[in-house]
Amino acid sequence: MHRSDIPLTQDLVMIGGGHAHALVLRKWGMNPLPGARLTVINPGPTAPYTGMLPGHIAGHYSRETLEIDLVRLCRFAGARLILSHATQIDREQRLIHVDGRPPVAYDVASFDIGITATMDIPGFATFGVGAKPLDVYARRWRDFLSAVEQGDTAPEVAVIGGGVAGCELSLAMAHALRAKNIQPRVTLLHSGPSLSGLGNLARQRIEAKLRRADIDIYTGVRVTKVAADHVALHDGKKIPSRLTVGAAGAVPHSWLSQTDLPLSDGFIETTPDLSIRDDPSVFAVGDCAAMPFAPRPKAGVFAVRAAPVLFHNLRAALTNGPRKPFKPQKGYLKLISLGEKSALAEKFGLALSGPMLWRWKDRIDRAFMKKLDDLPRPRPAALPDLVATGAREVLGSKPLCGGCGAKIGNTVLNDGLSLLQHPTDDTILSTPGDDAAVLRQPGGGFQVISTDHLRALIHDPAEMARIAAVHALGDIWAMGAQPQAALSSIILPHMSPALQSRTLGEITAAANDVFSRAGATIVGGHTTMGAEMTIGFTVTGTCTSSPISLSGAQAGDVLVLTQPIGSGVLMAAHMEGSARGADVAQVLAEMTQLQDRQAFHLRHAHSMTDVTGFGLAGHIAAICRASHLSAEILADAVPVYAGARALSERGVQSSLFQPNIENAPTLGRQDPLFHDPQTAGGLLAVLPPADAEAALCNMAAEGKKAWIIGRMIDGEGAVTIL
Structure with a gap:
């Protein structure tokens, strides 16, 4: 097994x-x-x-x-x-x-x-920063250094705590300011009679180094208050400080x-x-x-x-x-930074x-x-020596992507669905290619219905449920409808009943949060176990007027996009271990954001869709074909996720990339990211220029971003990238 x-x-x-x-x-x-x-x-x-x-x-x-x-x-x-x-x-x-x-x-x-280095001193929580957590302190330091360089604040620093950390950081900050040709004023404050955490010889050398760096050392003092521009001591003395760092022990x-x-x-x-x-x-x-x-x-x-x-x-x-016991060594080597590229080593009382x-x-x-x-790259499972003709070519050299990158190509999809007959019931008004099926309501108005599921992009069931819910809702929003109800379809990997219960609980709670905030209700669903986690939803929505279709675009309209592109490249790189974690975290956070407000402000669009598996070019081409028009896209106006461009230029591609190019070839400037499959991607709306500008202003007022990326022109289905 x-x-x-x-x-x-x-x-x-x-x-x-x-x-x-x-x-x-x-x-x-x-x-x-x-x-x-x-x-x-x-x-x-x-x-x-x-x-x-x-x-x-x-x-x-x-x-x-x-x-x-x-x-x-x-x-x-x-x-x-x-x-x-x-x-x-x-x-x-x-x-x-x-x-x-x-x-x-x-x-x-x-x-x-x-640990933290937060200090119980009046004013410290507001004006000070602990040396730990390190990322918080490092960020505050970078902001302070930038403000000093721009002349917005004085280069005055106070460090509370005369242990190894306080000494290292005092020397480091003084050196960094001098490297910018700025004369700093750094003060080291310590409650003990002498610097701590060091042997006699090491302490003498550190004290000498601090003095040569013009760092003022105060020992035997107690800080009573931290203010925006000074630190107050118990004897009434005020030490000028625009950045106060707490490094006095572990909290x-x-x-x-x-x-x-x-x-x-x-x-x-x-x-x-x-x-x-x-x-x-x-x-x-x-x-x-x-x-x-x-x-x-x-x-x-x-x-x-x-x-x-x-x-x-x-x-x-x-x-x-x-189990094994942990036996920590009694003595250990201390290597202490001295500001510039020099260090002090101490062990057994000796110091160099x-x-x-x-x-x-x-x-x-x-x-x-x-x-x-330097982590080993995942290796694909070895194939048997003898496989059927074509199997190696289908597998290719990379694993199958998750999310929309795992979709079947549009050409194959259209061939597979070609046997379906158009509905003859006049209550079914669907147009081929639209995001959702349209049903005429007996009492007036319309209902739209769509279904979507995703092969897991990540290992977190709750986060994956949020992404899948937002992704499924995209079809409803793109039709200009109000989400109504949802049915879930969940495949869990093989696991014990206890883990099944835990996992389903996380998925249900996360999905319910998304749908309830979107105004919809989960009314049921189906679950089973399989080889890997897959989460999907069938969603219905309602609208009082005719739903927005792909076929309503007009020449002179502009195209509005509500999210960056490049998620497919980033997730493909994430699978192979070559994407920066911060970039992956950003795109995952974007995938979980509701787009109900964007949909509201774009509700008068002539045409709208959501950018998903077939890539930006593929979805623009779908609008062009349905509306019998062409489109010109300004490449530099299209937003791209951080890190995606560099990965694309390195040749990273999603497994759906090549079918997307074949489905929607573009003219003019060629950009692989235009064919990158997106998961829970942005809305793509076509509006008159004045309406588009108004929508962008209204979205900006609510903290929502959107971009005008091109325009519709006369022609028959060509997508040109300028």
Whole structure:
């Protein structure tokens, strides 16, 4: 039996994208556990690597260099990634509560959520920023540096906390400002009598370096208030500061105190196998964990060393196997950035510094990131030596895409449907090619009905349900109708009854949220199990006047598009592991957005459709054929998702790309993205120029985007890209 045929029976949920979890994801992708479903919950698509943060602040590394791409890692590991905050754990019901969506069930859970540096000082929450979470601080720093460069604020910085982190960040920020030919004023504030976290020799060298960098050091002080332009001390002194950074020790996430997890000073208390006391199904690792069996300072090295043990013990928890203890080393090497490309190394009380040590640190940091970035590409399953003629050609060199990329080409579709006869019942008014069938209502008005389903693009059932619901609603909106009712059609992969219940619950809750906000009701459906997850909906809608068809466009009308294109390329690249996680996250978020307001403002369109599987060119061509016109499209006016252009130029294509070109060849400038199949794509409306401008203004007033991308002209079906 192939491992993919083994039913899913256990849910492993990893909360947080810290260093240990990132390494576990890589190991999981190399050696997954059949029957286990993996979920990762993290607020963003990337997680910053702490070791390179001072170098990024100093200007030595780009933002992308220090970001761990969790989207790519999760895809490699076969895990779903939920981009949100965990807010609570219910250990009795085995649920993780998540901001903005229903709870996520677990059989085994693991925490690696790091720490914060939020300080309980008046004004800090408003005017200060903690050094952790790192991504929040890095973003504030970039904004501050830009404002200083533009002359909008003074280069005054205060750092609260004289440990290793405070020293590194003070030196990094001072160096970055000087590199811009700006004379900074950086002040380091520490409550203790001397800098902490260092041996005597290392502390002396760091203090000397701080003074040579003209950084003011205040020890034995207490900060009483943080304001927009200063920090107030207990003795009444005011330190000028336009950016105040908190780096005074590790602060646990406050929501942990509202749970029943065993805590030590707010950190999750663990046992030698990294699980929590009295609950072997919950684990914690990294800075959010306390290890009373082997107390250690908060340092990334321990999370990295714990990863192999965590990986083993998570699998053991899922299989009732034996566990290993974690034995952290007592001494460890500290490599401390010194602003410019120089570093200090300390171990066993000895300390050395210089550029050579920076190069050593740089190699270590880059090697860590390379391990998480250079992921093996998925290999297609090997074919038997002997297959029927044509099978290899149909399979091609890449896997079948999900979403609309898995559709049958339009030419084949038309051939397959050619035997259907046009309805003779005068209550059925459908026009070939329109988005939905049209039924005349006995009491007046019209009803439209359409059906659509999607092969899963991603591993998250709830997010996939949202995408499928929005996608199905697109046909109703494109006809100018008000959504009315929906029937679901769901295929689940083989899984245990418990996981069936969990999965159907997530799908139903997500889809119901979309349809209810669109004004429709889910009235029933059908479910079955199969080889992979597929979600679809049959949707009805009503309208009092004639529905909008493809055939009403007029010469001189302009074309309006409500979403960028390029989702097919991005999802194809995501499948092969070559897309940037942030770009994938953006396009997935766009796919789940309702377009009811856009449809409302475009309700007087002469013609309208939604851009889906046949690509932008294919849907424009459909309007041209039905309306007996041609179209001119301004290529530079067509919005494109971030990352899609570069991927397209590299030759990345969806599996429906070639059939789309054959269905709708274009004249003039050739752009592969015009043939890229879209999933839950934008509305494409044809209106008189004045009406289009008014619609764009009305949408903009509601925070909705839309673009005029071309015009209709006389002719017979040609699509020309200018």
